[in-house]
Amino acid sequence: MLCNNRKGNVVEPILNKDQISELLLAIKSGQVSTDLQGEGDSVDRASVQSINLFQLGSGSDSQQRIPNFDIILDNFAQNFAITLTNLLQRSFTVTRAGIEPFEFQEYLVSQKDAGAIGVLSLDPLKNGALMLLDGELCFSLIEIMLGASTEMAPLHLDRKPTTIELNVLKSTMIRACRDIDKALEQVIALETTVIKVESNPRLVSIAEPDAEILVGSFIIKVGDLSGKFDMVFPVATLDPVREKLRDLLTVKTVKQSGWYDVLVREMEQMTTTIIAQSGTVTMPVHKVMKLKKGDVITLNYDPNSPLKVLVEENHKFFAIPGTIRGKRAIHLTGVYDQGE
Incomplete structure (x- = not known):
């Protein structure tokens, strides 16, 4: 059956009920393809990637569920730079390079070249956290702690740190724990400690393989030397303080570097007429x-x-x-x- 429009032109044919039934049977039996692919078209199957719809957008969701966490990491970076400068009497700078979400197992597999991995306990929070130093940073820090000049060339040693070297680096991680506590003191009172320091990623499991984690990446610079380290936090660890982090920037909770208390105390002592x-x-x-x-x-x-x-x-x-x-x-x- 053909149908004419108002101008008298012939348009697409309209199927009757019998024809529609035959078409549905042909589609069901596979005689008629439902692909929209035209003649001569081809699909590059190699470029097709599978998508897990249940985890789609999990990265952005992670950062939305843990709001203002970048502020905590920036505070930690500032405090840790001061700690290293005072400890080693060299001018250190620590800057946050970014925050990325991963699955725990996926991240560990990508860290085969990690030099030292500290397993941290964030009491009273569960699951803990990890601090990973890359190989070059490990050996450079050890040399500086032993008195080497910051103008030396970066060390490229094709080996993992020894047990003695890991113990030397542990003292630096212990001080980093204090800076983590200081960065989070506006949110929760923590007592962060180093449980152990390993060089094998397979020995530092703090979460399920498919658990969601947030990885804060940092760059350390001292003189001509630079290196990278990561702070790894399972999302489950940070969930209990999610709401407090959300309120971090309200007037009642912002107390940057102790100046809030100082100003309030001094203002209370001012005289008035x-x-x-x-x-x-x-x-x-x-x-x-x-x-x-x-x-x-x-x-x-x-x-x-x-x-x-x-x-x-x-x-x-x-x-x-x-x-x-x-x-x-x-x-x-x-x-x-x-x-x-």
């Missing part, structure tokens, strides 16, 4: 210049109304005058609301 005012009068200058002893100035003041109490020239309270133990005093009777 309080005036009990009965009335005011406006006079031209030439009359003020003619005032002399004995003159009476009429005030715009009702003796039966309360006094105005001014704090730094701003009306704040109402009061009535009186005396106490032979001295003049005022008794506050109310608080001034704007517009009264």
Whole structure:
């Protein structure tokens, strides 16, 4: 059956019920293909990648579920740089390179070249965390701790650190634990400790293989030397403090570097001027210049109304005058609301 439009042109044919039934049977039996591929078209199967719809967007979801975590890592980087500078008497800089989500097993497989891996306990949080130093950074830090110059060339040793070398690096990780506690003190009181230091990624399992983790990457620079290290946090570890992290930037919780407490304490000790005012009068200058002893100035003041109490020239309270133990005093009777 053909159908004509209003202009009389022939358009696509319309199938009747029998034809529709035959078409559905042919599709079901496989005689008619449902692919949209046209003649001469080809699909490059090699470029097709499988997608896990249940984990689609998990990376962005992880960072959304752990808000403001980048602020914590930036604070840790600043504190750790100061710690290394004071410890080794060299000028260190530590900067965060990024935050990325991974599956735990996938990440460990990619870290075959890691030099030292510290397993950290973040009591009272569960699961803990990892601190991974790359090989070059490990050996460079050891040399600097033993007195080497920062102008030396980076060491490229084709081996893992020895047990003695891992113990030397453990002291640095212990100090990093204190900086982790300091970075998170606005959110939770932690007691971070180093459980052990390994060089084999297979011996540092702190989560299930498919568990979701957040990896903070950092760059350390000292003199001509530089290296990388990662801080690994399972999402399950950070979930208990998710809401506190979300509120990290509110007025009540921002206490950067202790200055908040210092400013509040100093402001509380400031002095201010309080005036009990009965009335005011406006006079031209030439009359003020003619005032002399004995003159009476009429005030715009009702003796039966309360006094105005001014704090730094701003009306704040109402009061009535009186005396106490032979001295003049005022008794506050109310608080001034704007517009009264």
